[in-house]
Amino acid sequence: MNAHQDEKLQMYHLVITICENHKSEWITNAVFAAIYNLWKLKIPMIEQYRDDQLSITSGIIANKLVIRNSMTEKAFFIANRIQSFANAGNDVELSRSVQYLHTDIKRARDNNVVGICNKIFEVAG
Structure with a gap:
């Protein structure tokens, strides 16, 4: 859910609270x-869809982070090997072409x- 939808859900809960507090006014x-009763039954459905959406999104984000970390670790491994090779052959240009800080x-x-x-990977190829 986006922020607007989340605010609407909060508003729905507020409407339920107000209606329940003043039930004697509208019960007749x-x-x-x-x-009101039909509408009130839809709120748990909305919350269930929200929870389902959050679990799907968090799974995608977790998978993305795993893939990104794997890709960067492999790139650093290859870059370190290229720098070792360049240092052994006194090739300063090759060494600088793959010189990146891990934090960058x-x-x-x-x-x-x-x-x-x-x-x-192009330099390694």
Whole structure:
């Protein structure tokens, strides 16, 4: 749910509270009572859909983080091997082409991380 939908759900709960506190005012109105009771039954359904959506989203985010961490660790492993090879052959340009700090990649945006990893893999190829 987005923030607007979450605010609506909070409003629904507030309406339920107000209606329950003033039940004596509307209980004799059969039309309002019927519609209110039908509407009130939909709130748990909305909450269930929200919970389902949250579990799906959190699973996707967790999977994305696992994949990102795996990709960056492999890229660092390859970059370190390239730097070792470059240092053994005194190739300063090759060493600098894959010189990245671990924190730079961890803090980079997703698109930038992919670009950095692709550059490292191209140099390795």
